[in-house]
Amino acid sequence: MLAVGQVLFRSKDPEMRHLVPIPKEWAAYLKRQRETGLGYQVISVNLKDGRRFDQVVASEGCVIQVRGYSEVPFQEDEVESVQMNNRPWNFRVADSAAPIEGENQNGKRI
Numbered sequence: 001m002l003a004v005g006q007v008l009f010r011s012k013d014p015e016m017r018h019l020v021p022i023p024k025e026w027a028a029y030l031k032r033q034r035e036t037g038l039g040y041q042v043i044s045v046n047l048k049d050g051r052r053f054d055q056v057v058a059s060e061g062c063v064i065q066v067r068g069y070s071e072v073p074f075q076e077d078e079v080e081s082v083q084m085n086n087r088p089w090n091f092r093v094a095d096s097a098a099p100i101e102g103e104n105q106n107g108k109r110i
Helices: 024-031
Strands: 041-047 052-059 062-066 079-084
Antiparallel strands (some): 041 052, 052 062
């Protein structure tokens, strides 16, 4: 059995972005929540500097993608909290990774 925050596998796919671990207390919280889809959850992430990202894909205790970014724009130690939101997003389609209308690249509402 995997420990909270432990990665199940590493892809050899060159398109696979680096994974950012979710702090253990928040990974434990997410483990108790339902999945958005098979093997993943769409969550909101609040950072200590006040930034918020509303469409973040998490799986196996790691952030794997943030809408509007080619790489995860934060590190584990910057995370203040996470919440489930299950906002629909087909993150597997490249065009769907564009920023959400009404948000800038920093996840702030405009």
